[in-house]
Amino acid sequence: MEMTGAQILMTMLKQEGVDTLFGFPGGAVIDIYDELARTDIRHILVRHEQGAVHAADGYARASGKVGVCLVTSGPGATNTVTGIASAHADSIPVVILTGQVPTHLIGNDAFQEVDIVGITRPCTKHNYLVKSIADLARTVKEAFFLARSGRPGPVLVDIPKNVASGRGLYEPPGEVSLRSYNPTYQPHRKQLSEVARLIEEARQPVIFAGGGVLRSGGAAALTRLARRTLIPVTTSLMGLGAFPGSDPLFLGMIGMHGTYAANMSTGDCDLMLAVGVRFDDRVTGKTDLFASQAKIVHIDIDPTSIRKNVQVGIPVVGDCRISLELLDEMVADARLAGLADRRAPWLARIADWKRSQPLAYQNGNAIKPQYVIEQVHALTRGEAVITTEVGQNQMWAAQYYRFDHPDHFITSGGLGTMGFGLPAAIGAQIACPGKTVIDIAGDGSIQMNIQELATAVQYELPVKIVILNNGYLGMVRQWQELFFGKRYSATRMDHAPDFVKLAEAYGAVGLRASRPADVVPVLREGLAVRRPVMMDFVVEAEEGVYPMVPSGSPLTEMLLV
């Protein structure tokens, strides 16, 4: 059948089950937009292309589907780069469709021309320039296949204007098969049975779960295995929600701002079962001393993650969910007899760590940011989808909002992108219309993509923004306080806007709490409104995030409150 490129693109998007696009139009994609208006695909007009990618990212994390965005050439394309790099760092399936100048102008420094394929090569899983209409359908199909399979990630498809507007023969592409790309889903059985034996024999085991567990849909399998084998669980920032936060076996988050119990357990464990993690430097502290007493088992679908940062005893390349389910089958009930007794001393030590050094802060006259998060948790009964910006707000959200469900915590973990939270909340709210979606923000980072408030208002998305307003770029200020003699170089955020008035100017609801007693009433009011609400909590200015492991120290050496 003869079709235009734009029609072929829409046909392929429908075939891939796309119902929502986040985008911003422009000259090079005008033909695609013209065709888009004739379909029933919902288009969300963001206010900046970076917001489009973060929104698609938030949508992907909340829905488990591929997020899709559409932007024009040149600046439209370059504006997506931070969003793409964020999705890449966190292995999130996003397809980015960019317009390009017509093929005969490529290389001529044409108006709004940029080599976006060249620019995004190191921060995409793969990318394409579609030079001929005959390649379009297959390329789009491959892009979705690559984005969601194996270790997921962003894939960019650059479409020149004449490819979109030209006519060509559409032939439905068959199944994708790439001879050079075959992710290993099935783990090596023999390796796994060795792991099963170690689980049965270990006296002081710990499970360390990361984002790979969530991406593979393995949270239920992990929870079942951990509970059956009585292994305490810690997670990376990206893994929060992979194991219920309220389960007694949960140790809390690991790493630079991990809990005392989680970090101490790494020093003494004799078996670490690391699943879907990549041993980021924010997790391991000084790598030589990380879990140095333990045999480390590392399960991951990406072979490059294994032995990249930490030497491991047993590497297992495979899908996290499949591996955990197989492990659960392999651990024999018979061998677990008397397990509770064997684990008792270890679990008692952990309980002791939890009791002696729980997450803590001191109350005062000013609002404590930790208290705000605790109240957000209480008022939403732990059922909200939480997105965050980056910095102290992100760490307090991770520490104090106990995540009981997978895919309810959406944060820029790997890249640490300020300005991520609000657009990601918009994407998550579209994926989960019935859920409460809250962006935990700081007064610094919320200003990095504040323009997306207009998007939330336009599409009547009732996202809630909780600003922990301390007047500082708080995390950098904390480092300056601790390691740079309190020389607060460029971290004081003077001249912040009046966030209440700003919210109102955008057509959202603005609320403010300045005293501890205001916190709950403001949250109640904000959460009750079915509109976008920005809540400004004026919090203790120089509150720090603790525990804290100074960069380069072993995990067991923490600064405590």
Next chain:
Amino acid sequence: MNAEKHVMTMLVDNEPGVVSRIAGLFSGKGFNIESICGSPTNDPRVSRITIATQANPPVVEQIEKQLRKLVNVIKLRSLNGPSCVRRELALACITVKPEQRAEVLRIVDLAQGKIADAGLSHLIIELSGEQEEVQTVLNLLKPYGIKKLARTGPIGLIREPK
């Protein structure tokens, strides 16, 4: 751990941008390319690229894994040890006075090299062989004055079972 010379060969999709992906991976991850040589194979859709690098063994492992992860890299093998044939081609332009010509030609002859071009005061010599052999001949030619030098770096194939 000491950096060692390591040669790897890969079959890749013969498409624009593939060399850039590979080179970008090396520079982006802080790996070093000593030489890179590529050309289409008998299947025009596939090219063979051979890269020599200096790295310690864990880094080599990581480089190879990262290369295999590239969607356009079809197959990658190490080209080290006696199980493979490795060759390098070099073209060396040597300044040669007439009275030196005979002895230079003798060296070239001994090394089974060829004269690719000749003039009153120069010779372009074509050498091939294992990289170390080529280097030995170049060392012998050095006293005459190497004006220009072009080397491919190693290419190679894994031997088939006998």
